[in-house]
Amino acid sequence: MLKLQNISKRFDDKFVLEHINLEIGTGEIVSLLGPSGSGKTTLLNIILGLTSVEQGKIIFNDLDLSNVRMKDRGFNIVFQDYALFPHLNAYENIVYGLRNKKGLVSEEELHDYIDFLELQPHLTKKMGELSGGQKQRVALARTLVMKPKILLLDEPLSALDGVIKESIKQRIKSIAREYKLTTIIVTHDPEEALTMSDKILIINQGNISQFGSPQQIIDHPANDFVKEFILKQLEIKRENIYHLFGEKYA
């Protein structure tokens, strides 16, 4: 269980996050959804430990991590631009983080991850020889082999389209299920959040607008912002939502 208690953050005297309270259960997939500049990446970086908090606490499995350094938290992130090394091949990128962590994963586990993400045929290719979706899978593999306690993803699908987007989406979902891995995904796309997460945190100008399951958010939007942002902005009409969520909501 990850708990954020009363987290606030200021940059240059301006609050970009205010009084964020949140509980995320083990193995849950949670989307952070909000417009550009609303504080999503900042919140992700605070959980990761890259950005410090000036107020509030981060508790993970009853341990207070607020002042624990990033590398000791045991969480891991896939950055939006993947941050892969261009001069290394796919395999070298995947195992890069393991160079000082002998024994963290067995050879067998390593190949399980590689097979799971269907990267076997691409292992000797350099980054410039891979498609966007393949790079994304290398970035995911590189993060997963570190066996993170929480997987953080910043806009993992934004550079992808169509079929590739759908397939990465399904893969992220099955990784979270298969490895019971708590997964927090930043997105500004309501449809993405609605279709891939157990819960959605809707964030507006550094404040929580609503936190709930996709169904709760659709059935009981907490305020006008949620209504506008979720329903109107993307012109998701009720019929489309029935289509997305099936008979249950018809």
Ligand SMILES: Nc1ncnc2c1ncn2[C@@H]1O[C@H](COP(=O)(O)OP(=O)(O)OP(=O)(O)O)[C@@H](O)[C@H]1O
């Ligand atoms: N290091 C920083 N120094 C100063 N201001 C910052 C810094 N990082 C973020 N901000 C500001 O904090 C606010 C929230 O930024 P953040 O990157 O968290 O937004 P976001 O929701 O991830 O947006 P986007 O969807 O565009 O990625 C913005 O107004 C941004 O300008």
Ligand SMILES: [Mg+2]
């Ligand atoms: Mg961002």
